[in-house]
Amino acid sequence: MGYERIIYILKESLKFGGYPFWTLSASAGACFAFYKSNLSREQKRKILLIITLAVCSFIYVIIPAKFFIYHWLPFGYFMILLSSLCFMMFPGSITKIERLIPSTLLITAIIFSFYPAQDFFRLLHGEEANKFYYNRVKSISKFLEENLEGGDKVQSLDWIGGSLHSMLITKTDIATRYLYDFYFYHAVSDEYIKKLRSSFISDIKASMPKLIIKVETNRGHPSGFDTTTEFPELKEFIEKYYIEEFKEEGVLIYRRK
DSSP: OHHHHHHHHHHHHTTGGGOHHHHHHHHHHHHHHHHSSOOOHHHHHHHHHHHHHHHHHHHHHHTTTOOOGGGSHHHHHHHHHHHGGGGOOOOTTSOHHHHHHHHHHHHHHHHHHOOOOTTHHHHHTTOOTTHHHHHHHHHHHHHHHHHOOTTOEEEEEOSSSSHHHHHHHTTOEESSSOSOSGGGSBSTTSHHHHHHHHHHHHHHHHHOOSEEEEEOSSSOOOOSTTBOSOOHHHHHHHHHHEEEEEEETTEEEEEEO
16 A cells, blocks of 8 residues: 555656646756856855745645645746746857757747637637536526525535536535535545545435435546545435436436435
């Protein structure tokens, strides 16, 4: 288990959070600033401070082994700062090839790192942004409006699939303190996650929500080392007390029997 975790951390770390080209240009910028420039000692100390912060932001991701893109944002910020050193004016003593190295790496980083958002081409063709997502939200919202009465509660089994968006639109109360379910499916061998699972089952049994919304597709799900897609206790609870009432757009809605 320990060996697998180490391999997983090494594999994810070497992806540099999607900033590999920025890491190369940042390294080039820092190296040229230190060894090929006429910067003062004070200026180099400031660069060293940024490098230290970049290393700290990298360690910040590695220690807890949390490799979601937003955990990498501070690291990406410092990589871009250091990459800006590639714009420096270098002394005439360096060769033309040496001058080309930082600028080439920086241009490569820019080319491979900037690309249109997913909805860009849809909008160019006059289509609604993320049409699938918003159609799903509308479908769930319509069902909630037609099937809930004052005081009814609903439990969402989702992460970023739109069910909570629908519940917000319809001002629906959630049945438990658990907004998302993704934390039940990662680090599943950890005692803390086991306690979370047990607590969730206790809470949902106590609440017995009228509806349970289970989003199965286009919702995001933990993957990799020590993750799962199974939750046997939850499956047993739903099968015992609920029936399937709605199935559309990758969403299942169960009604209490």
